[in-house]
Amino acid sequence: MIKELLQLFAIFFKISICTSGGGYAMLPMFRRELVEKYGWATDDQILNYYAISQSLPGIIAVNVATFVGYRRRGFLGALFAVCGIVLPSLLIIIIIAMFFNQFSQYVYVQKALLGIRIVVASLLSVITYGLMKKSIKNIFTVFVCVAVIVAILVLKMSPIYVVLLSILAGSLYWFTGVIKDKAEGDEHD
Amino acid sequence: MINLFFVFFKIGFFTIGGGLAALPLLQEAMIGTGLITENEFFSMFAIAQSTPGPIGLNMATYCGYKVAGIAGSVVATSGMVAPCFIIALVVSNFMLHIERIKVVQDILMTLRAAVSALILTVVITIFNSSVWNMETSTPINSVLILKIILFTGLIGLNIKYKWHPVIFLLIGAVFGILLL
Numbered sequence: 001m002i003k004e005l006l007q008l009f010a011i012f013f014k015i016s017i018c019t020s021g022g023g024y025a026m027l028p029m030f031r032r033e034l035v036e037k038y039g040w041a042t043d044d045q046i047l048n049y050y051a052i053s054q055s056l057p058g059i060i061a062v063n064v065a066t067f068v069g070y071r072r073r074g075f076l077g078a079l080f081a082v083c084g085i086v087l088p089s090l091l092i093i094i095i096i097a098m099f100f101n102q103f104s105q106y107v108y109v110q111k112a113l114l115g116i117r118i119v120v121a122s123l124l125s126v127i128t129y130g131l132m133k134k135s136i137k138n139i140f141t142v143f144v145c146v147a148v149i150v151a152i153l154v155l156k157m158s159p160i161y162v163v164l165l166s167i168l169a170g171s172l173y174w175f176t177g178v179i180k181d182k183a184e185g186d187e188h189d
Numbered sequence: 190m191i192n193l194f195f196v197f198f199k200i201g202f203f204t205i206g207g208g209l210a211a212l213p214l215l216q217e218a219m220i221g222t223g224l225i226t227e228n229e230f231f232s233m234f235a236i237a238q239s240t241p242g243p244i245g246l247n248m249a250t251y252c253g254y255k256v257a258g259i260a261g262s263v264v265a266t267s268g269m270v271a272p273c274f275i276i277a278l279v280v281s282n283f284m285l286h287i288e289r290i291k292v293v294q295d296i297l298m299t300l301r302a303a304v305s306a307l308i309l310t311v312v313i314t315i316f317n318s319s320v321w322n323m324e325t326s327t328p329i330n331s332v333l334i335l336k337i338i339l340f341t342g343l344i345g346l347n348i349k350y351k352w353h354p355v356i357f358l359l360i361g362a363v364f365g366i367l368l369l
Contacts, residue, residue, distance in 0.1 A: 016241060016242050016243070017241045017242070018241065019241060026243070052280075052281075053207070053277075054206050054207065054301075055205070055206070055293075055297045055300075056205070056273060056276055056277060056280065057201065057202050057203065057204055057205055057272050057273055057276055058201055058202075058204055058269075058270070058272055058273020058274070058276065058277070059201075059204065059207060059208045059211075059243045059245040059246060059269070059270070059273055060207040060208070060243070061208075061243040061246075062243070062246070062270050062273045062274060062277070063273050063277045066273070066274055066277035066278060066281070067277060067281050070277075070278060070281055071281075075278070078274070078277075078278060082270060082274055085242075085243065085246075086242075086246060086266055086270060088241050088242045089241070089242030089243065089246040089247045089250050089266065090246075090250050090262060090263065090266055092240050092241060092242065092247075093236075093237070093240065093242070093247050093250040093251050093254070093262070094250065094254060094259055094262055096236060096240065096251075097250075097251050097254040097255070097262070098254075100232075100233075100236075104229070104232075108366050111365040111366045111369050112361075112362035112363075112365045112366050113228070113232045113235075113362075113365065114319065114365045114369045115339075115361040115362050115363070115364040115365020115366070115368075115369060116232060116235045116358050116361040116362055116365065117228075117231050117232065117235070117315060117318070117319035117361070118319045118320055118336055118339050118340050118343075118361055118364070118365075119235065119339075119343055119357045119358050119360065119361030120231055120234055120235045120238070120315055120319070120358075120361075121312060121315040121316045121319050121320060121340060122339075122340050122341075122343035122344045122347065122357075123238070123343070123347055123354060123357060124308070124311065124312050124315065125312050125316075125344055126344055126347045126348060127209065127308070128305060128308050128309050128312050131209075131301075131304070131305035131308060132305045132306075132309070134301070134305075135298075135301035135302045135304075135305045136302060136305075137298065140299075141298065141299070141301075141302035144299055144302040144303055144306065145302050145303070145305065145306040145309075146306075148302075148303045148306035148307060148310070149306050149309065149310060152213070152306075152307065152310040153310055153313065158217060159203070159213040159214050159217055159307055160199070160203050160214065162303060162307060163203045163205065163300065163303065163304075166296075166299045166300050166302075166303035167296055167299070167300065169299050170292075170295045170296030170297070170298065170299030170300065171292060171295070171296060173295050173298075173299060174291060174292040174295035174296070177291075177295070
């Protein structure tokens with residue numbers, strides 16, 4: 001039991017420390033370790049975990065670790081797997097944070113950081129373009145995007161309210177669909 | 190400390206669709222309250238993107254460290270992880286069935302569009318502060334033109350070649366040291 005818990009911890013630690021760039025970049029690593037090496041999950045299961053994680057609150061890698069750990073060894077399994085995912089972030093970022101303040105005093109470092117910000121803007125533009133391409137499917141989603149941009153940039157609304165209002169808007173969209181279906185159904189009668 | 194935990198618990202709870210979705214929330218909680226400067230926040234995002242580990246966790250660790258040292262980073266990261274851990278435990282058994290319900294699909298479709306728009310607003314903020322400020326419209330000079338060339342050039346490179354982010358960041362660092 002303890003051996004398998006430690007194994008869960010070690011595998012997820014390895015997955016986390018070997019990938020950079022966030023949850024999506026971890027997918028191939030999850031497949032190699034969990035599907036090919038240990039046979040703890042099938043390809044379909046991993047893809048399902050990803051699909052579910054995308055619609056749950058939280059960080060995708062943490063969700064996937066919870067699912068796999070829970071399946072193997074219940075609550076403790078999930079806990080060990082999540083600790084494995086979290087620990088590399090904690091260790092590496094704490095070390096960087098300790099030195100960051102000292103480094104950022106230097107003029108050259110500040111200049112380098114100004115340049116890096118341009119890079120971040122362009123990398124994030126590409127990621128955002130991909131997200132928008134996948135998420136904008138009809139007039140309604142176009143409207144949602146425009147409304148969110150106005151709410152944030154013009155009305156200075158908190159992103160949390162934006163998420164809550166989107167849930168409301170999605171429910172209303174479903175409700176109007178139901179009414180429309182019913183009206184069409186009545187016409188046929 | 191308890192307060193810090195709940196700030197990140199809230200962020201974790203409203204982060205839907207992965208760590209990047211946490212970005213606008215973190216931006217509000219950290220820059221909006223003056224805990225971290227905008228400059229530092231986006232430098233840190235660059236680091237979070239190119240170091241191991243999920244981006245959302247890297248950001249939470251750093252923000253927590255800024256607020257209350259090593260203990261702060263542990264508390265912030267736990268706060269961020271707690272909601273997804275709990276929810277994933279609860280729903281793991283029946284989520285696949287829930288996802289087939291029409292109203293859930295419609296809400297998720299709306300949320301995905303909203304989150305991508307939220308991230309777009311973060312891009313606009315970074316663009317404003319790093320390349321060209323659209324609100325004050327910085328005067329056009331040679332440095333601005335170079336910045337725009339770098340910005341668009343990197344977009345092209347990033348689409349064409351799937352290099353590791355560190356390579357792009359190094360290009361940016363060299364550009365900054367030489368020209369800014």
